[in-house]
Amino acid sequence: MASGSEERIPFRGDRSGSEKPADPLALRAAWEENRRWVAAVLLAHKPAWADLEDLLQEVAATLVASSAELRDPASLRSWLRTVAINAARLAGRKGRLRNHRSLDLAADGSQAVREPTDTLPAAPAALAVAEEASRIGDMAMALPEGYREPLLLKAVQGLSYRQIGQILGLPETTVETRIARARRMLREQAQAATGEPSGRISHGEGSNA
Amino acid sequence: MSTHDTQGIPTGDERELLMSRVIDGRATANDWLHLEAIGAREPGLWRDLALAQRDQRQLEAFVARSTEIADAVELPEAPRPLSLQDRVRAFAVWGGWAVAAVVALAVLGPNITPGGNQQSSGNTAGIVPVDLSNFRGEELLSKALERGREDGTVPGELADGYLIRANALSTGQGYEVMYVRPIVVKRRVNNLLHFPSVDEAGNPLPQPVPLGPAFTSVPRRAL
Numbered sequence: 001m002a003s004g005s006e007e008r009i010p011f012r013g014d015r016s017g018s019e020k021p022a023d024p025l026a027l028r029a030a031w032e033e034n035r036r037w038v039a040a041v042l043l044a045h046k047p048a049w050a051d052l053e054d055l056l057q058e059v060a061a062t063l064v065a066s067s068a069e070l071r072d073p074a075s076l077r078s079w080l081r082t083v084a085i086n087a088a089r090l091a092g093r094k095g096r097l098r099n100h101r102s103l104d105l106a107a108d109g110s111q112a113v114r115e116p117t118d119t120l121p122a123a124p125a126a127l128a129v130a131e132e133a134s135r136i137g138d139m140a141m142a143l144p145e146g147y148r149e150p151l152l153l154k155a156v157q158g159l160s161y162r163q164i165g166q167i168l169g170l171p172e173t174t175v176e177t178r179i180a181r182a183r184r185m186l187r188e189q190a191q192a193a194t195g196e197p198s199g200r201i202s203h204g205e206g207s208n209a
Numbered sequence: 210m211s212t213h214d215t216q217g218i219p220t221g222d223e224r225e226l227l228m229s230r231v232i233d234g235r236a237t238a239n240d241w242l243h244l245e246a247i248g249a250r251e252p253g254l255w256r257d258l259a260l261a262q263r264d265q266r267q268l269e270a271f272v273a274r275s276t277e278i279a280d281a282v283e284l285p286e287a288p289r290p291l292s293l294q295d296r297v298r299a300f301a302v303w304g305g306w307a308v309a310a311v312v313a314l315a316v317l318g319p320n321i322t323p324g325g326n327q328q329s330s331g332n333t334a335g336i337v338p339v340d341l342s343n344f345r346g347e348e349l350l351s352k353a354l355e356r357g358r359e360d361g362t363v364p365g366e367l368a369d370g371y372l373i374r375a376n377a378l379s380t381g382q383g384y385e386v387m388y389v390r391p392i393v394v395k396r397r398v399n400n401l402l403h404f405p406s407v408d409e410a411g412n413p414l415p416q417p418v419p420l421g422p423a424f425t426s427v428p429r430r431a432l
Contacts, residue, residue, distance in 0.1 A: 031284050039276035052275070056282040064284050129270070136264055137271030154233070155265070155272040161233075177222065180229035186268070187261050 027067050030076060031060060037156045037167065038084050043141075044149040045088035058087045077167045139189045140182075147182035154179050228258050232265050285409070354392065367391035 035056065042055045062083045070076065140151055153164045161179075165172045227244045230236040236244070248254045344352075357363025371389040378385055401420075404413035 028284050035279040035282060036276050039279035040272055043272070043275055053278050053282060056279055057285075060282055060284050064286075129267075130274070133267040133270040133274065136267040137275065140268055140271070151268070152272055155268045156276070157269065157273065176226065176229065180222065180225040183229055183232070183261050183264065184225045186264050187257065190264060191260070 027063070031063060034077065034080055035060075037153055037159055038080050040152045040156045041081050041084045041149065041167070042088050044145070044152050045085050047088075047092045048141075050088065050091040055084070055087045055091060059083050062087075074166075077163070078169050081167050135193075136186065136190065139186055139193070142189075143182055143185055147178050147185065150175050150178045151182035151186070224254070228254075228261055231258060232262050286411075357394065362395050363392060364395055365393045367393065 038059055039052060039056055042052055042059070046052065046055055059080065063080070070079065140148060142148075143151065150164055150168060150170075153159055153167060154161075159167075161172045161175050164170075165175045168175065170178075224247060227236065227240050227247070230240050231244065244254070354363050354366070370391060372386060373389065374387040376385045377383075401418045402415040403418050404415055406414050406416075408414055
């Protein structure tokens with residue numbers, strides 16, 4: 001994941017306004033820089049059963065098909081997010097039942113069948129870490145959408161608050177507030193699930209961002 | 210974001226915001242001072258901070274694992290505009306249909322003579338040998354079109370052809386032109402597919418052709 005790269009994505013051959021096709025190399029570089037967080041957006045919006053790889057391919061195909069129309073590289077992130085959300089929602093509307101992949105998690109909290117990533121048995125400690133990560137992931141997926149998406153985006157390595165704000169079309173301060181609240185919700189859910197007491201003395205709640 | 214309550218105690222949002230900044234490694238010195246002040250009154254803060262940091266690391270692991278498939282998803286090839294060669298090849302495909310229809314009509318149709326008279330046939334199989342060498346291609350085509358008009362398999366012909374090449378004749382008078390002559394034919398088929406796209410390997414993907422009129426205009430020249 002690269003950061004701050006929007007200034008160097010000349011999709012079009014020039015900026016004269018002609019409908020020249022995008023520079024394939026620049027387009028590919030842009031896709032490689034952004035596809036991880038696009039996957040995170042899809043993860044936040046797709047139905048649990050929808051195949052993430054299929055949806056990513058749909059977004060990639062849309063990017064190629066529409067590349068000549070992308071005049072403003074700075075708007076690429078918000079454009080990609082819109083395409084990703086549309087793809088995820090369309091999948092939901094179509095109600096297509098796809099094969100579950102090992103990493104797809106059921107949104108209702110039930111345990112999805114997870115296939116091993118390789119044929120070697122995982123070490124117990126590594127397995128426990130992976131299971132705990134999946135448990136937190138399940139909880140994050142159950143958060144309200146307005147908190148779930150920024151929280152997942154912040155968990156993508158390399159994304160800054162400014163970049164998340166560009167993707168979501170929100171001020172950086174709003175992104176920061178939502179992520180802070182999402183973390184509190186996640187922590188409280190995790191504590192409730194394990195019966196751990198909260199270390200916090202009750203304070204008043206802030207207003208919605 | 211609210212800041213403090215009436216007793217100077219940070220509200221829930223500010224407490225969480227300060228913790229969030231620590232988790233992301235962007236807490237300022239002032240943020241730390243603030244946080245220590247809260248921690249002095251509320252020791253549970255440090256436990257919450259530790260748990261929140263643990264949750265964040267686990268969430269990062271979850272997201273990394275869930276989205277790693279993205280690294281294997283490459284951009285598809287952009288659709289290549291049709292070259293002249295592609296267009297000529299496409300014409301050749303349909304030209305093949307036209308030639309095949311002409312030959313079939315010439316061989317299997319009614320007995321045709323150069324003069325256009327039908328021979329009386331005593332052949333029980335209904336097939337009479339026809340010496341095609343006596344026919345020029347244009348005559349055969351003309352006969353095929355005439356026959357097609359009669360049986361409804363050639364409802365018309367577009368008035369405008371597609372010029373491929375034009376050369377002046379060596380005699381200095383006139384031109385030799387090569388053009389596509391669009392003949393409208395009607396056939397009954399079992400399947401109707403077209404190939405508007407290709408898969409990852411470049412193989413054509415068949416899709417049903419939408420039913421109904423494909424053009425808004427009708428043939429302008431009936432036979």
